[in-house]
Every structure is written in C-alpha cells, then in structure tokens.
Amino acid sequence: MAKNTRHRLPSCLAVERGHLTIAGQDALALVAEHGSPLFVFSERRVAENAAGFLRAARGGHPRAAVYFASKACSNLHILRIIRGEGLGIEVNSGGELWKALTVGFAPGEIVFNGVAKSVEELSEAITRGIKAINVDSAFELQRIADVARGLGRRATVALRLVPGIGGGATAGIQTGNASSKFGMTAPELQAALAIARANPQALDVAGMHLHIGSQVTEAEDFAASVAFTARMSREIGAALGAGLRHLNLGGGYPVDYAHLDSGDNRGSSDTLRGFAARDAAAPMVGTVAAQAARELGAETEILFEPGRALVADAAVLLSQVENMRLRGDMPWLYLDAGYNLLIDSAAVRWYYHMVNAGRMDEAADRAYRVVGPLCDSADCFFDVEGEYLWKALSPRLATLPPETREELRAAIIRLPETRTLPAATAPGDLIALLDTGAYALGEMFQYCGRLRAKAVMTDRHGGVTVLRERDRPADLIGPAEEMLLRAATGA
Ligand SMILES: Cc1ncc(COP(=O)(O)O)c(C=O)c1O
Structure with a gap:
C-alpha cells in the first residue's frame, strides 16, 4: 500500500x-x-454511519430525528440494521412503505415523499397513520384531503417547498429549484394553504419539507436552506393560525467518492470536484442542526433524510x-x-x-x-x-x-x-x-x-x-x- x-x-x-x-x-x-x-x-460500517449521523444531529439539536432515505438501499437486511440504530425511514412508494412496515418500522417512524403518489398509496399511508405525507403539489394536497375524508381520517402532512437553492453534484440531482420536478413554488404554496384552510377536518398540516439535492458538498447550501425554513415556517404558521410541529431539512449529505490524496479536495481536480467531499456528513449535519436550533428553535422537531451518506x-x-x-x-x-x-x-x-x-x-x-x-x-x-x-x-x-x-x-x-x-x-x-x-x-x-x-x-x-x-x-x-x-x- x-x-x-x-x-x-x-x-x-x-x-x-x-x-x-x-x-x-x-x-x-x-x-x-x-x-x-x-x-x-x-454491517459495521452501515451501523456506524447511521449511529454517527444521528448522534451528530442530536448533538446540534436536542429534538433532531433521522429518517433514512430508503431509496438509497431498501434491502431488508440493511433496513434492519438502520432501524436497530434508532433511525426512522423515508419512503417513496407503496413498495418502500410495505418494506418499511415489514421490517418493523412503526408508522410514526415513517415519512412518505414522492411526486406522483397514487390514491392507493395515499390510502395506505393515511390508514396506517404515518408520521407525515410530504405533499408535492396543491393538486396532491386536495387528493389527500379527498382520500382522508373518504376514509373518515385526518391525514398528517408536511408541505414540500422549492427553496431556490441549487445544491448537488449534477443537474439531475439538484432538487431545490424550480427547474427540478419537485416541490411547491411560492404561488403553488398559496394554493396549497387555501386547500389546507378549507379542509381542516381532513388535513393536519404538521410540518414543512425541503430537499435541495444529493451530494451537496457546500455547507453554505445547507445554511441557506435553514434560513429559508425559518422564514417559510413562520409564514405558513401565520397563514394557518398554528405553528408547525416539525421541519424536515431533507438529505443530500455528501460522500467522498473521489479519494484524492490532497487535504482540500475541492481544488484538486475539476473533473472530480462534485465527487470530492471535503467535510464528512456527520460533522456537517451537526453544524446544520446547531444552526437549526438557533434559527428555528430547540422545541420544534427537526428531521433529516440522509441516504447515500449512510450506505455509500x-x-x-x-x-x-x-x-x-x-x-x-x-x-x-x-x-x-x-x-x-x-x-x-x-x-x-x-x-x-x-x-x-x-x-x-x-x-x-x-x-x-x-x-x-x-x-x-x-x-x-x-x-x-x-x-x-x-x-x-x-x-x-x-x-x-x-x-x-x-x-x-x-x-x-x-x-x-x-x-x-x-x-x-x-x-x-x-x-x-x-x-x-x-x-x-x-x-x-x-x-x-x-x-x-x-x-x-x-x-x-x-x-x-x-x-x-x-x-x-x-x-x-x-x-x-x-x-x-x-x-x-x-x-
Ligand atoms: C426527498 C429526498 N430525501 C432524501 C433523499 C436522499 O438523498 P441523499 O442520498 O443525497 O442523502 C432524496 C434523494 O433523492 C430525496 O429525494
């Protein structure tokens, strides 16, 4: 060697x-x-990554919780290890929801993202009573209200917003701006808030959500997303007449794929810049969580959704x-x-x-x-x-x-x-x-x-x-x- x-x-x-x-x-x-x-x-590495990320997040914010983005690896053996370390799970489809429940995650440990959730998927999520359905559009919020009313239930939701922050190593994985297919822009949010106000029996707007991209190597991008969350959670709380109970800051924490031998990877190779993570994921989330505690308050629960940082x-x-x-x-x-x-x-x-x-x-x-x-x-x-x-x-x-x-x-x-x-x-x-x-x-x-x-x-x-x-x-x-x-x- x-x-x-x-x-x-x-x-x-x-x-x-x-x-x-x-x-x-x-x-x-x-x-x-x-x-x-x-x-x-x-196995040891998966467990260490999961436990280390959770510990760092809790070190920065006493009410931080970590929901593993299971699309990164939904093999049941891996999910079992992650559950054993005290994490929750983020799912993106009825299939992932089924896997999460099968491996033993409680409904309250599951959040459901996705841009095109079917009526069947929403029915299952609402019936199970999961922690939150992260709502991607005003149309979807109305669909959730209709499904919940049909079931005689109240759906717990979080509103996914577009923060206008372009983190992520490649265009295809930048999800924080309006050119991506995810989340609601300001006018879409206003439409969603009107639906929420019109359907209080069917909708419990518990939180807000964002996810700015994957392999986000710049800590400033996460800092900007906390500032955005602080502003928008106040605005949503005021519009609904009740404060939000949880704020989901998404995933995107980076992995050092480049393995360059220089101390500061960022300057080492233009080609590999997006793949070189200077800061490890756990310290990075610790900093973001601490900023969240300062700007969002230590009483509001903070959620993170890392995927690649736990398993890559x-x-x-x-x-x-x-x-x-x-x-x-x-x-x-x-x-x-x-x-x-x-x-x-x-x-x-x-x-x-x-x-x-x-x-x-x-x-x-x-x-x-x-x-x-x-x-x-x-x-x-x-x-x-x-x-x-x-x-x-x-x-x-x-x-x-x-x-x-x-x-x-x-x-x-x-x-x-x-x-x-x-x-x-x-x-x-x-x-x-x-x-x-x-x-x-x-x-x-x-x-x-x-x-x-x-x-x-x-x-x-x-x-x-x-x-x-x-x-x-x-x-x-x-x-x-x-x-x-x-x-x-x-x-
Ligand atoms: C909504 C959401 N949360 C979390 C993640 C996990 O991202 P990462 O693996 O970069 O942490 C993704 C990835 O696509 C996502 O779409």
Missing part, C-alpha cells in the same frame, strides 16, 4: 498481503466463494476483468459489471473510484480505458457522451482563451478519461469499485440478458450474510414467458 498513494480508502477497507479486505474479509476469497460481480457490504461507503462492487485490448498505446479493460449494475455511472455520469483488489501493494501507475460488458457503446466508465460533444464543439471554440476552454471542457466531460491501475492488471484480476452501497442495488436491471449481481455483507461477528442472491437464468423470464415455454415444450 505504501507505494500506492492515490487512494484514501473508506474505513471498512484495508489491505492485507496485497489484497483488499472488507471488514477483515479478503475480496478475492469472497469472489472465489460467491462469484463475480459481487457487492460486499460492511459501506459497500464495494467487485468485478472481474474479462477482456482487454491495446488501441495504439492505450490498454482497454473490460469488466463483467457495467451500467446494468451501476446505472448512475451512465445516467448522471457518476464517479466510482477503482482499485485492483489483488494488487493493492503495486503502484497504480498505468492509465486504462475501462468499460463494462454490455453491447452498448455508452457502457463505459468514462464520459463517452461528453467526450463526443467536446470533440464536436472544440474546433468552434478555438479562439477562446485557454482557461475558458479548460473550464468548458471540465463542464462537458464529467468523468476522467482513464483510470490508473497497476501496470500488470490483466484479465482474471478483480477490480473493486468503491462507495457503491447507495442506490446501486435497487437500480440493477437485466439488460442484455445480464443477471443482477449477488450481494453479501460482512457481519459484526466475522461471518458473511447473503443480502440477495445472484439472479438465476430462469429469473430472466417472467410468468408470461414461462407459459410460452411450457406451451412450446408441452411441459
């Missing part, structure tokens, strides 16, 4: 005899037993090199994991750091183009679309000053063109993609007849728990196709 200065590994990872270990388990041995590609989670660095994706080629001087590596297992790598050009799990003692000093196995030229771990666009645009920008060109280039090409790995990396080697615990498991799919990966977890007692099995070939077809098979074979 001494020679390899490029990586700062998450705390559940270590190096033993040149191999990457996850909570003490050898990555190569895990793949020998469970196959590749393989997600490996650390608790897992790696181990993927075998299946093929390689040389194009000129440039070696290309072909992994057995592509965007079928990490859709964010293509959809929002997300950066996942790579290390060679079996050559951790060798210097990572050779540049490779790294791609996935799918029959799709977009299945690359570099920004194939951005590179293409830059190639088309750059001749027309030739007259611009070099700094401006560089700035534009960094804005257009969002991922490094190559990855540095040991020069001996070859087919059969195992590449570990770090920080793959958030969003990936739920987003896997079977494109190109690829099986969704197995996931295991190193548990607190030194054992290994299977979180999900690898798909079997039979999982590639559903009941309707099975019927076709049976008819064809007469079976």
